[in-house]
Amino acid sequence: MNEIALTKDIDEYLEDVYQHIARRDLENALKILDKAYSIDFDRSELGELLRLLKFWKERWQRLDEFASLYEKGDYLMDQWDQFLVWYRKRQKMPLDRGIQCLRYMVHSESLNCYEQMHLSDCEDQELHLRIGRCNKVLGNYEKAVSVLEKGVRINRENPSVLAELADTYALVDEMKGAKIFFREAFFINPQLVDLSRLESGLIRKVIEKISDIGFEGETVNEWLPVYAVIFGVFNIKRELRPISTENSVSPSSLCRTTSGRMPETRCWCLV
Numbered sequence: 001m002n003e004i005a006l007t008k009d010i011d012e013y014l015e016d017v018y019q020h021i022a023r024r025d026l027e028n029a030l031k032i033l034d035k036a037y038s039i040d041f042d043r044s045e046l047g048e049l050l051r052l053l054k055f056w057k058e059r060w061q062r063l064d065e066f067a068s069l070y071e072k073g074d075y076l077m078d079q080w081d082q083f084l085v086w087y088r089k090r091q092k093m094p095l096d097r098g099i100q101c102l103r104y105m106v107h108s109e110s111l112n113c114y115e116q117m118h119l120s121d122c123e124d125q126e127l128h129l130r131i132g133r134c135n136k137v138l139g140n141y142e143k144a145v146s147v148l149e150k151g152v153r154i155n156r157e158n159p160s161v162l163a164e165l166a167d168t169y170a171l172v173d174e175m176k177g178a179k180i181f182f183r184e185a186f187f188i189n190p191q192l193v194d195l196s197r198l199e200s201g202l203i204r205k206v207i208e209k210i211s212d213i214g215f216e217g218e219t220v221n222e223w224l225p226v227y228a229v230i231f232g233v234f235n236i237k238r239e240l241r242p243i244s245t246e247n248s249v250s251p252s253s254l255c256r257t258t259s260g261r262m263p264e265t266r267c268w269c270l271v
Contacts, residue, residue, distance in 0.1 A: 010040050017049070021101040024109055026057050049098050055083060056102060073113035073130060080106045081196070107137045125154040129161050133197060136168050144168045152181075159185040163193040170200030178202055179236035186225035186234075193221060206233055 013036035020029035030053050037046045059079050066072045080103075087099070111134035117127055128151030135144035148165040155161070166181035182203060185193055195207055206228050210220050213227075228234040 010036055010043060010046070013039075014045075014049075018097055018101045021053070021098075021105050024105050026053060026060055026105075029053060030057060045095065048095055052087070052095065052098060052102065055086070056105075069113040069116050070127070073110040076106050076110045076113075077130070104138065107134045110134050111138065123154055125151050125158060125161060128154065129158075129164060132161075132168070133164055136164065136171070136199070141168055141172045145172070157188060159188045159190070159192045160194065162188070163198065167198045167200050167203060170202040175202065176236055179234060182228070183225070183234040183236065186221075186228070190221040190225060191218060195221060195224075202233065206231060 013032055017029045017033045017036070020026075020032065030050075033046065033050055033053060037050060040046065059076075063072050063075070066075060083102075083106075111131065114127060114131045114134065117124075122128075128147050132144045132148035132151060135141070135147065145165070145168050148161060148168060151158075151161045152165055162181045162185035166178045166185060169175070169181065170178035178200065179202075198204065198207070206224060207220060209231065210223055210227050215223055225234065
C-alpha cells in the first residue's frame with residue numbers, strides 16, 4: 001500500500017473515531033482506533049489519541065458507581081477539569097479535533113444526567129447553572145440563556161450564575177447585558193467566579209491582559225473588576241434601581257479592603 005493510500009485510510013479511520021466519540025460511544029471508538037494504530041503505529045496522532053480515550057474509558061466505567069444522576073454529572077465535570085490539567089502538562093502534539101469531540105462527549109453526557117432532574121419543576125439554582133453551562137459549551141446558546149436567566153431569578157446574588165449568563169450573552173453578541181452581569185458578578189464576589197469556564201472574547205481578553213501584567217491564580221479574580229473598569233469593559237451605563245442609599249459606590253470602592261476582598265456593598269440590583 002502506497003503512502004497516499006495509507007494516509008487516506010488512516011484519515012477515514014480517524015473520522016469514524018471522532019464520530020463515535022461525539023456519540024459517546026467510547027467502546028467502538030477505541031476498537032476503530034486500535035485497528036488504525038495497527039496499520040500505522042508510527043503516526044503519533046493515533047498513539048496520543050489512544051491515550052486520551054483510555055483516560056476517559058476508565059472514568060466512563062466508574063459512572064455506574066454513582067447512585068444519583070446529579071453525582072454522575074458532577075463527576076464528569078470534575079473529571080473534565082482534571083483531564084485538561086493532565087493533558088496540558090503532557091501534551092506532545094495538538095489534537096484540536098480530538099479535544100473538541102471529547103469536550104462534546106463529556107458535556108453532552110453531563111447535560112443528559114442533569115436534564116433528567118426535571119428542571120421545569122425545580123428551584124435548584126445550582127442545577128440551572130450546570131444545565132446552562134453545559135448548553136453553553138455545546139453551543140446551545142438560546143437554551144443556555146433561558147436556563148441561566150431563570151437561575152438568576154431564583155437568586156440574584158450568585159456570582160457564578162451571573163457570570164455564566166454574562167458569558168453566554170457575550171457569545172451571542174448581547175454586549176450590554178454581558179457587561180452588566182459580568183460587572184455585577186465580580187463586584188459581589190470575584191472569587192466565586194470560575195474563570196476557567198468563561199469563553200467569550202469579552203472577558204478572556206481582560207483575563208489575558210491581567211495575566212500579562214503578572215497576576216496569577218486568585219489575584220486575577222480579585223483584580224479583574226478593577227482592570228475591567230480601566231479597560232472600559234465595565235463601562236456600561238443604564239438606569240438602575242437603587243437597593244440602598246446608605247452606602248454609595250465611589251471610586252474608592254474599586255480598591256481592595258484590608259482583607260483583600262472587593263467591597264460587597266452595591267447600589268443597584270438587576271430588574
